[in-house]
Every structure is written in C-alpha cells, then in structure tokens.
Amino acid sequence: MTLDDVFDKFLTSNSIFTNRSVLTISFTPSTIPHREAQINDLGRILAPALRGEKPSNVFIYGRTGTGKSLITRMVGDQLEKRSKDSSMPAKVIYLNCKMKAADTEYRLLASLSKEFGVEVPFTGLPTDQIYSIFFKCIESKKQNVILIIDEIDALIQKNGDEILYNMTRINQDLKNSKVSIIGITNDLGFIENLDPRIKSSLSEEELIFPPYNAVQLQDILRTRAEDAFGENSLAEGVIEKCAALAAQEHGDARRALDLLRVAGELAERSNVKEVSIEHVDAAQDKIDLDRTTEFARAQPKQSQAVLWAILKLDKKTNIETGEIVEKYAEVCRDNNLKPLTQRRISDLIAELDLFGVINTKVVSKGRYGRTRVVSVSVGEQALGKLQKMLQQNFL
Ligand SMILES: Nc1ncnc2c1ncn2[C@@H]1O[C@H](COP(=O)(O)OP(=O)(O)OP(=O)(O)O)[C@@H](O)[C@H]1O
Ligand SMILES: [Mg+2]
CATH class of the missing domain: 1.10.10.10 (Winged helix-like DNA-binding domain superfamily/Winged helix DNA-binding domain)
Structure with a gap:
C-alpha cells in the first residue's frame, strides 16, 4: 500500500460523501433540471453565431440562485465548442464584476485583453489606450466575441454606464469581428434605472429566470445527491426538507445545496452513516449563524x-x-x-x-x-x- 493509498483510504472510508465537491459552488453539474426553456431560448438567441452572424445582446435577470450563471456559462461553452471549426469561430468570455479583476472599466478591459493573450499592466495606461489594445485583440482575427458580463449591476454602480455604451457601440468600428454582450443581474431594479439608450441596445433579448419551487428544488438536489453521497446515506425526507426550507426563502438552489452539504458535513462530524432531518435543522442554524455574525461584523x-x-x-x-x-x-x-x-x-x-x-x-x-x-x-x-x-x- 502506498502512502497515497493510505491517505485515500482515510479520506473515503469514514466519509458519508462519495464526492463532496459535487455540492460545492464551483462544481458544474451535467444535468440541469427545470431549465430546459431557458437553455433552449439562450441557445436559439446565440445560434446565429454558428453561421458567422452577430447574435443579439441579451439581458438575463432573476433572483439569486436561479441558475443564471450556471446556464449562461454552460450554453456559452457548448456554443464555443460547436463553432470551433467554422469560418468565424465564437470566442466566449466570462467575467464576474464582483471579482476584483473586472470591477472597474480599466481592469475589465485589461482582463478581456488577457483572454486574448495580451498582457496589460493592471494600472497606469490611459483609458483610450487600453480600449485600443482591446480593440486590436478583437480585430486580430475573424471571430464572434461573446462577452458574458455577470453581476453587471456591480460594474455600473461603481463606474457609471458609459462603459456599456462604449461596449455596445464597438461593432460600428469593427471590420473582421463582432461583439455581443450577455449581461446578467439579480438586481431587478437595475435595468429600470439604466439609461434608456443603453437599456434598449443591451436588452435586444431578455431572459427571465423564475425562482424554483420546492418540487423543482427536490429534483435538483436529487440529481446532485446521487453523485455526492453513497447509497442509503440520506434518511427519508432529507431532500424534501432542504428543498422546502430553500423554497421558503425564495427558491434559491444555492441555499438548497448549501443546506444539503452542511447537513452532510455535520453528520460526518458526528460519525454517523446517515444524514437525518435533525442534521438539516442544524445545518440551517449553522448557515444562519455564519451569515448573521458575518453581517454584524461588516x-x-x-x-x-x-x-x-x-x-x-x-x-x-x-x-x-x-x-x-x-x-x-x-x-x-x-x-x-x-x-x-x-x-x-x-x-x-x-x-x-x-x-x-x-x-x-x-x-x-x-x-x-x-x-x-x-x-x-x-x-x-x-x-x-x-x-x-x-x-x-x-x-
Ligand atoms: N437547475 C439546476 N440544476 C442543478 N444545479 C443548479 C440548477 N440551478 C442552479 N443550480 C446550482 O445552484 C447554484 C446557484 O446557481 P447559479 O450560480 O447559476 O445562480 P445565479 O442565478 O447565478 O445566482 P446569483 O444571482 O446569486 O449569482 C449553483 O451551485 C448551481 O450549480
Ligand atoms: Mg450568478
């Protein structure tokens, strides 16, 4: 037995999880129940890229945990793959404006240029210079660039909406390439307060992600629990309870998954082989506790x-x-x-x-x-x- 085997055995033998990471945020599930309509709609909107045409800009909104980021990235990935060998391949870039790398106009443009392999110093250049670097990146070859700008409200709140104006106008100067924008937000008031000109060019198409209900959340949890837990690790009613609690909040799949994961962790810590309803209650308390103290501290x-x-x-x-x-x-x-x-x-x-x-x-x-x-x-x-x-x- 190698040392790695010893470690592996330790990690798996006592665990209630077969694969805990399936329940973490960074994991991309392969089955995505109850979002067929949104997936197909977004697919239809972006499909013109496969023929070298510019897809419409899209505005996506819905409350937190309704699958916006997950689905947009997934559809973007698949589009990129499908268009790889076409005469005008799609290049899909995902940026989250809550992240430091994309929270100002400068850093956003620097990050975008980096996606094209051009390193830009993270401060110092004048804005028009960094724009022209980005512009050259796009024009370097014939391509359909699709920018997914997630949590777009954070960018605008911090920098004003001029940046969106510039981005949506960029196509007028492009010869080889095309740029489309997918903006995502969970701030439903955001779109109303946007400059009408920008609003109309950004929301050529709109997609709304409704909250999940308890039954839908059960399906989502079940498909993910299959890969995360061993057989017979969940007591009867555990999934239903997590789904019900999350549906009470507002149909937030992230909350439902967190509850199930933390319940599993608590069961594991107390060395039992099954997650019980009590563990879900305790998980709810623990998540609230962490949230409350974090909030108060801030x-x-x-x-x-x-x-x-x-x-x-x-x-x-x-x-x-x-x-x-x-x-x-x-x-x-x-x-x-x-x-x-x-x-x-x-x-x-x-x-x-x-x-x-x-x-x-x-x-x-x-x-x-x-x-x-x-x-x-x-x-x-x-x-x-x-x-x-x-x-x-x-x-
Ligand atoms: N239909 C689904 N099937 C499986 N997992 C899902 C589904 N919808 C959402 N999830 C999962 O729930 C979590 C939240 O989803 P996501 O990050 O896409 O939400 P969001 O709408 O972008 O929320 P926010 O507005 O807070 O960014 C992720 O872990 C995601 O994998
Ligand atoms: Mg998101």
Whole structure:
C-alpha cells in the first residue's frame, strides 16, 4: 500500500460523501433540471453565431440562485465548442464584476485583453489606450466575441454606464469581428434605472429566470445527491426538507445545496452513516449563524451600537422603539459615540430587519395609537455568538 493509498483510504472510508465537491459552488453539474426553456431560448438567441452572424445582446435577470450563471456559462461553452471549426469561430468570455479583476472599466478591459493573450499592466495606461489594445485583440482575427458580463449591476454602480455604451457601440468600428454582450443581474431594479439608450441596445433579448419551487428544488438536489453521497446515506425526507426550507426563502438552489452539504458535513462530524432531518435543522442554524455574525461584523459602528442596545435589553420580543433609543443613548455615552437622531436610528433598525437579524412590526396600542415593536429573530446559538462579538467592541 502506498502512502497515497493510505491517505485515500482515510479520506473515503469514514466519509458519508462519495464526492463532496459535487455540492460545492464551483462544481458544474451535467444535468440541469427545470431549465430546459431557458437553455433552449439562450441557445436559439446565440445560434446565429454558428453561421458567422452577430447574435443579439441579451439581458438575463432573476433572483439569486436561479441558475443564471450556471446556464449562461454552460450554453456559452457548448456554443464555443460547436463553432470551433467554422469560418468565424465564437470566442466566449466570462467575467464576474464582483471579482476584483473586472470591477472597474480599466481592469475589465485589461482582463478581456488577457483572454486574448495580451498582457496589460493592471494600472497606469490611459483609458483610450487600453480600449485600443482591446480593440486590436478583437480585430486580430475573424471571430464572434461573446462577452458574458455577470453581476453587471456591480460594474455600473461603481463606474457609471458609459462603459456599456462604449461596449455596445464597438461593432460600428469593427471590420473582421463582432461583439455581443450577455449581461446578467439579480438586481431587478437595475435595468429600470439604466439609461434608456443603453437599456434598449443591451436588452435586444431578455431572459427571465423564475425562482424554483420546492418540487423543482427536490429534483435538483436529487440529481446532485446521487453523485455526492453513497447509497442509503440520506434518511427519508432529507431532500424534501432542504428543498422546502430553500423554497421558503425564495427558491434559491444555492441555499438548497448549501443546506444539503452542511447537513452532510455535520453528520460526518458526528460519525454517523446517515444524514437525518435533525442534521438539516442544524445545518440551517449553522448557515444562519455564519451569515448573521458575518453581517454584524461588516456593519458600521453605529449600526452595531443599535444592535448591541437591542441585545442588552435582554428580551426577545415586544421591544419598543423608545426602549431601544434609550438603551442606545446609554451605549453611546459609555463608548464615546456621538448619538444619531431618532430618524437615523429608525433607518438602522429597518436595515437590521431587512437582513433578518431582527423583526419589526407595527402593533396597535388601543387608544394610545400604533407603535413599532421589535423582536430578535436569530436562534440561541447565533445570539450567543453575536453577543460575544459585540461585547468585544462595546462596553
Ligand atoms: N437547475 C439546476 N440544476 C442543478 N444545479 C443548479 C440548477 N440551478 C442552479 N443550480 C446550482 O445552484 C447554484 C446557484 O446557481 P447559479 O450560480 O447559476 O445562480 P445565479 O442565478 O447565478 O445566482 P446569483 O444571482 O446569486 O449569482 C449553483 O451551485 C448551481 O450549480
Ligand atoms: Mg450568478
């Protein structure tokens, strides 16, 4: 037995997973249930590239975890393969604007040029020079360039929409090649706020990805669980539970897969051979916990102070705004913070609500009118962790 065999044996013998990576984000599944319509629509839109014609620009939107990135990349890959031997091959480039490499106009163009094998320094050149480098890359041979610009809202938010204007106009100057753009966003308000000229040229075609329902999520989970887990590793109802929880949020396949993966990891850690419903519940808590503390840690000091004031009141429901404001004033005094106006405090409370750390509702107080009450909506475990974290920041 070689050392590698020893390691392999160790890694596989005790594992509830046969292949855990199947449930991670970076994995591309080979079967993609319940997206046939979107796959075929996008295929039809891009197909003209196979005859050397420029496909329409496409705008793709839908909520988070609805398969937009997965499907667009998959269709792009297949198109590129099919067109390889044609007289005008397609070159499909994928960029995610949330990534550092594509978050400014400069870096986006530098990354694009790099895809054509031209190294550009990552700072320093004037914009028109880097444009002309990119332009030359495209024109270097006859090709149909298809740019997938994922999370396009992040790019525009940071840099304005001029860049899109330039990109959509580039075809007017190209002789050999053609450029098409596929923009993807989960920010449904984004497209409404776009300059109408850019909007109309970018959304020559539009594709909407609806949220998955619980039954669809079950199918997605089942196909992926087959490759991820050994036989009889999942107790009855585990898939259904993950699907139901994710469907409650908004039909997010990423959430469903995370739940199943984390449930598997928890089962494995407690050395059992089967993932149970309890593991799914625990997975839900763990994901919420990680999310909540991550969120709280990223908040500005004032927002943390409001949250700390709420937690210091030491009750979970029926907390009145007045109480929070009073406690918050104390927190500010003890910590040398300049207190915000009541109006701003209300805004911060609304933000905390939006993220789900707390819940607010307006209740009627009979003849005393109506008042807003707050309840803490994180589980015991998350609460403890939040308290610990905030304790380090405040007196
Ligand atoms: N129909 C499906 N079949 C199998 N897996 C899927 C399906 N739809 C989505 N997934 C998986 O769910 C996860 C989320 O999908 P994807 O990244 O495509 O979402 P998205 O719509 O781009 O979300 P966001 O707007 O947050 O970027 C990925 O791991 C993906 O592989
Ligand atoms: Mg995506």
